[in-house]
Amino acid sequence: MPKISNKANLMPSSPIRKLVPFADAAKKKGTKIYHLNIGQPDIETPPSFLNAVKNSNIKVLEYSHSAGNESYRKKLCGYYKSYDILIDTSEIIITCGGSEAIQIAMNTCFNSGDEVIIPEPFYANYNGFSMTADVIIKPIRSYIDTGFALPPISEFEKLITPKTKGIMICNPGNPTGYLYSKDELNALRELVLKYDLFLLSDEVYREFCYDGKEYVSVMHLKGIESNVILLDSVSKRYSACGARIGAMISKNKEVMTAALKFAQARLSPPSYGQIGAEAAIDTPKTYFEEVKKEYISRRDFVIETINKIPGVFCPKPSGAFYCIAQLPIDNADKFCQWLLEEFNFNNETVMLAPATGFYSTPGAGINEVRIAYVLNKTDLKNAMLCLEEALKKYPGKTN
């Protein structure tokens, strides 16, 4: 029997996936599970998106342009303009989800063995994509005490080697919910200029910035236009995760010409998703206002409630729909498994994501969990009750 590749052997399995069998077993026993473990929102996809697909009048479902439909890219330019991001259609490649945007960007920018500095905790699938592209992630630690603010630039500089080729951020952040300030981004700008690095920025949560704080895109930073690559997706924006429509955007012509070759090899992005996403650009502002209001109210509820539990600390995030909480526990992986395997409160329990999976540094995040506040308030209330009870009973509690 031929052997699978080393890459395949080393390919990380997401920390949440490991919990799935325990969740399945709990469900079988009749336990209701509140899923705060994944970023699948319960928010309805805008009717404009869904109706455009339902009303599509296709006879032959053809390949689209490898960079995506021209009409969609044109309209997207208008969408980005509303965020003061000025681009033309040649500076966009539509991808199969944000995932493919990351993959193409990595293949375009990085050689085998090149190093990319990423503030941790970070979106766990960056590990898989860097493994596939044979790129080395150099994690730089951010801490819960500061709400996961950008680490000092001096710490970045300590990590820079001749192999360092880029910096990658997620803003607003998954899993932290942290929104980088203008000052933080300007500091990154200086660093990128000084060492001539690529700056990849995953900004798929741009619609979810709270408390009147300003969203600053890497595309707003002057003088590093050739360094910057924006990675995007409609999954969260329109609660359309299944559409598999993302985008890779850059003003660096050499990057976009090369990226297009990768895009051409895989032919085209999904046609139906493009039709929906194009129509969704006209989604009325009220939709986003409603959604934002809902998320803010959920966040406020979770933050207020969880911080009242003895020994818990959870900074209030300004973006996305995640927060990371520090719990009075010995080990988040064990705790999250215990919640599914051993615990229930009135036949209910809660599924959380152990934060360890979002850190690269071994041992980091050992007493932290990520909470995705993607459920309605009633469910969130019950989930928080479960968590409070669980923290009273968990054998590995530390307070």
Place this chain on the structure above:
Amino acid sequence: MPKISNKANLMPSSPIRKLVPFADAAKKKGTKIYHLNIGQPDIETPPSFLNAVKNSNIKVLEYSHSAGNESYRKKLCGYYKSYDILIDTSEIIITCGGSEAIQIAMNTCFNSGDEVIIPEPFYANYNGFSMTADVIIKPIRSYIDTGFALPPISEFEKLITPKTKGIMICNPGNPTGYLYSKDELNALRELVLKYDLFLLSDEVYREFCYDGKEYVSVMHLKGIESNVILLDSVSKRYSACGARIGAMISKNKEVMTAALKFAQARLSPPSYGQIGAEAAIDTPKTYFEEVKKEYISRRDFVIETINKIPGVFCPKPSGAFYCIAQLPIDNADKFCQWLLEEFNFNNETVMLAPATGFYSTPGAGINEVRIAYVLNKTDLKNAMLCLEEALKKYPGKTN
């Protein structure tokens, strides 16, 4: 300005893409172009596919399972059973087109620097995917004289080194239209067993086998179940190229477990395409009978007509919707460009794919073109007329 990767620099651009600017210029001059250069069929997508999407009743367009919807995979098992391919849902991963199936299979099976033997001429995008996965393609030449039959096994053995990890075929073949016989596949089976290689088989044209010839899948070969990986797509089957739905299939559990990790990293395949593809499994047989009849009539017309042109030789293919013709010309790349740039006949011309792009061996296929017979008979007739006239006038003709 940071430099793009070596991979990005070396990433091949498809030979057809190079012709696009010349085609655009010709169109601007008012010349009508008959596109025989790409495998985008004009056949209508079955209504079952399109209607399932139009009638979908989605409120939240969620991620699907990373391996694809269970209901779709279940139904697919029935589809494959009708071809005597017996699999269960755990042996299928739904992918974003056949393209992603190839990418995941390569990453799962091959290490950086591993060698894969592929009969040439082959589908040009294999080059891009192997470049991305850092896999070395070792081409083995098949020849137009035999209609591109499988090269002798002794020739394969000459190419085998300690780095050889797999063999990859396309059956029925793009760009050759060749359908491998049971004997040819059994010979490959022996080879695969002898050297313990992976056997990847791209069988996306299975619905298009002609003249009563038997379609034999690598999945039918006994005793190499752990070596075999089937790569598939609904793009050609249902004329649904834009759906971006493919599949990677294997009975090798280790392969599928690893492949699923790559699939999980990118979250899920497109939801709408899966809905259409699932419904399309019920497409009545009459649809395929009609489509097949149409393709056979087109093929017969092209083969008969083209072989009457002095100096042209075009073997009659038994599958897919391509054929490769040898023309009395000095250089197929120059000729195909000349057709667009300099030639027209009654303000019409024809766009062909130079076969050089399908060969890895430099100089191979220099006087060959690939013809995709994806147009209706009237257009095909006019296209053949153009070609005949062009071969009279082309300055680089050799007869």
